[in-house]
Amino acid sequence: MAAGPSATIGRSVIVRVPATSANLGPGFDTLGLALSLYDELHVTATDDADVIVEVHGIGEGEVPTDESNLVVRAIASAFAFYGQPLPGLRLVANNVIPHGRGLGSSGAAIVSGIMAAKGLLAGIVDIDAEALLALATAMEGHPDNVAPALFGGLTIAWVTPEGPQHKKLMVHRGVSPLVFVPEHTMSTSLARSLQPESVPHADAIFNVSRSALLVAALIQSPELLLAATEDKLHQNYRASAMPETNRLVTMLREHGHAAVVSGAGPSILVLSDDPSARLAAADLVAEHAETPWSPLMLAVDFKGATVVPHSVQSPLSS
Ligand code: HSE
Numbered sequence: 001m002a003a004g005p006s007a008t009i010g011r012s013v014i015v016r017v018p019a020t021s022a023n024l025g026p027g028f029d030t031l032g033l034a035l036s037l038y039d040e041l042h043v044t045a046t047d048d049a050d051v052i053v054e055v056h057g058i059g060e061g062e063v064p065t066d067e068s069n070l071v072v073r074a075i076a077s078a079f080a081f082y083g084q085p086l087p088g089l090r091l092v093a094n095n096v097i098p099h100g101r102g103l104g105s106s107g108a109a110i111v112s113g114i115m116a117a118k119g120l121l122a123g124i125v126d127i128d129a130e131a132l133l134a135l136a137t138a139m140e141g142h143p144d145n146v147a148p149a150l151f152g153g154l155t156i157a158w159v160t161p162e163g164p165q166h167k168k169l170m171v172h173r174g175v176s177p178l179v180f181v182p183e184h185t186m187s188t189s190l191a192r193s194l195q196p197e198s199v200p201h202a203d204a205i206f207n208v209s210r211s212a213l214l215v216a217a218l219i220q221s222p223e224l225l226l227a228a229t230e231d232k233l234h235q236n237y238r239a240s241a242m243p244e245t246n247r248l249v250t251m252l253r254e255h256g257h258a259a260v261v262s263g264a265g266p267s268i269l270v271l272s273d274d275p276s277a278r279l280a281a282a283d284l285v286a287e288h289a290e291t292p293w294s295p296l297m298l299a300v301d302f303k304g305a306t307v308v309p310h311s312v313q314s315p316l317s318s
Pocket residue numbers: 022023028029030142144145188191192234263264
């Protein structure tokens with residue numbers, strides 16, 4: 001129970017959260033993969049009422065630095081859920097995950113805040129994995145980015161009347177992600193507005209088969225990735241809003257690369273079954289792209305978000 005000033009005052013934590021790619025082709029709002037690109041956040045609980053936010057890197061000079069900051073709102077929501085008084089907060093964010101590109105930056109910000117709350121409240125409130133996912137999903141709206149951001153690896157996420165659930169799977173070591181990031185952004189809400197209310201039964205069956213196959217391809221049989229990343233539920237409906245993404249995904253797939261739209265786009269995720277195949281994919285994009293695209297050769301992150309006390313540096317959670 002909360003009573004008087006926050007017992008967290010004076011505590012300080014460091015949070016690290018990976019980028020994520022959701023959908024992975026057929027697994028709309030369900031499958032997600034954690035990637036080796038990390039936002040880092042330092043949070044200190046102070047004895048005044050102030051919220052001070054410093055943003056370095058991506059979003060510097062753009063994202064709000066007051067109580068409306070997404071990380072601050074996530075911290076506040078976790079404290080409120082557990083009935084804990086919110087201390088003053090000093091945040092320093094070092095961001096590298098691109099914003100508005102389909103790499104889970106908003107999910108990472110939310111997970112950063114929830115994990116910071118977990119660290120600050122350690123020994124006062126135990127926020128377990130299920131609660132972390134529930135808190136993060138309540139803010140994000142769907143669990144497919146926040147689940148891999150929290151837990152790492154490949155995650156299957158689903159929603160029940162009791163709340164969001166997840167299963168984490170380890171990815172075959174041959175699976176090699178490559179992400180292409182354009183200079184332009186895409187709004188997730190715009191992308192979602194392009195989805196129809198209902199889809200043909202045959203398309204639903206198509207995606208059920210590919211999603212099941214994709215889990216097998218990612219954990220056991222990477223040679224099936226091209227067939228397993230086919231989709232009829234979202235990418236075609238959204239193509240008009242990101243024509244170059246659509247054109248490059250089609251071109252890469254015609255050349256045998258398992259390319260998909262990353263999350264709601266506009267970035268492209270290629271899931272290679274051989275690290276060297278990524279160079280060929282990068283050459284193809286360099287040859288066919290009409291605007292600049294940055295290739296990021298990444299690994300799968302297997303750990304997910306971490307929080308450590310600032311001074312001690314021993315893990316509180318992972
Ligand atoms: N599954 C989500 C979508 C991911 O594609 O809309 C982006 O938040």
